[in-house]
Amino acid sequence: MSVPKLHANEFDISGALVERLLAGQFPQWAGLPLRRVLSPGTVHALYRLGNDMVVRLPRIGVDTAEIDKEHEWLPRLAPLLPVPIPTPLTRGEPTSDYPSSWSIYSWLDGENPVPGQLPDAPAFAAQLAAFIAALQSLDTHGAPPSSRGRRSLADLDTAAQEALAQSHGLIDVQAAAQAWQRALLAPAWNGQAVWVHADLLPGNLLIQNGRLSAVIDMGSLGTGDPASDFNVAWSILPPEARQVFRQALNIDDGTWQRARGLALVIALSALPYYIQTNPAFAEIARGTVQAVLEDEGL
The missing domain is CATH 3.30.200.20 (Phosphorylase Kinase; domain 1)
Known part of the structure; x- marks a missing residue:
């Protein structure tokens, strides 16, 4: 087959x-x-x-x-x-x-975590933060750049607008558009490039007994904006665990705002694209959009 x-x-x-x-x-x-x-x-x-x-x-x-x-x-x-x-x-x-x-x-054993079904979300958030912290602390000498990990929110505006236009009936488009405009106000990344996975979604994480057991699909690996890994907080973590994650990584306001914007645009782009062909992935995207909107009070 x-x-x-x-x-x-x-x-x-x-x-x-x-x-x-x-x-x-x-x-x-x-x-x-x-x-x-x-x-x-x-x-x-x-x-x-x-x-x-x-x-x-x-x-x-x-x-x-x-x-x-x-x-x-x-x-x-x-x-x-x-x-x-x-x-x-x-x-x-x-x-x-x-x-x-x-x-x-x-082969790496484990299963993908399901948003909303983590048995101990704060502990999982701490484990995920520890992985990201370890990765971003590694020496970048000779490391390849990550094209995905270097995308600015401004560069993604066209994709966001197209996705919003295609998402009527799938999400609250007006609220999502408002959240995206807020995201565009985030300060641009101008810091030092670090190692990033750049595609940290639930489908690229494995768990066993509720604990992070592996991180997979490293095709976007390279150096880039640290925010490109922090956006995972909205695709898998509930609000209280999201704060555990942020505190563990000591993420400043501007970087957190930029990461939230990345989470939003990635989910917006995925939702209408996969709604027919990969409904499970589209549902994760829908949940991510909703998490961002709730975080923004929209």
Whole structure:
């Protein structure tokens, strides 16, 4: 069975394709059990390979430099972080029926956290803050820039306006537009670039027994504005845990305002885009918009 498509011009990906890729490039693993992983992720299709590996295939071709970055930097950063991140094992090459590079990683156990269902949200907030603090404290010498982690709110205004126009009937568009205008008043980032994940959403976090057990999908990893990781506070944390998170990271008012704006525009862009093709992801986006509006008293 093929993976359901989320984007225009998306590759045809199926278990049969993955079996052919493995047989042609990694025959030592071709006989292992292969199971599609149901994930809210929107960039890659995942197949668990045996018990200890996962095949990760871009739904749309990615720059090979992104895969190079993961294979170079993840093994270097992993020992310095308080929870596991993916370990790249090897990379696959494009073929005639799959025109993109792809990778095999070590499997990380856990499940995605569900907003509103964390058994101890303040403790989880502290764990998430500890991961971000550790990542942002690492030496950035030679580190690649994160294009996603360097986007300013002003640069995202066109995307926000387009998303607002498409969101009537999905959210309170008037309130969201007001929140976005407030966000644009946040001071621009002019500080030192730090390591950022730049895509910290519930689908890229894993938990076990209510605790953060791993952080995955590091494709946007690089250096950028620290606020680009703080926006996770509105996509997963309830208000009281959000304050635990902010205090643990000692986030100033301007950076917090900028992070809230990033959370809003990311969610606004995702909601109408995925409302039909990925309703679970769209529902997370809707919840994020609502969290921002409540935070703003709108």
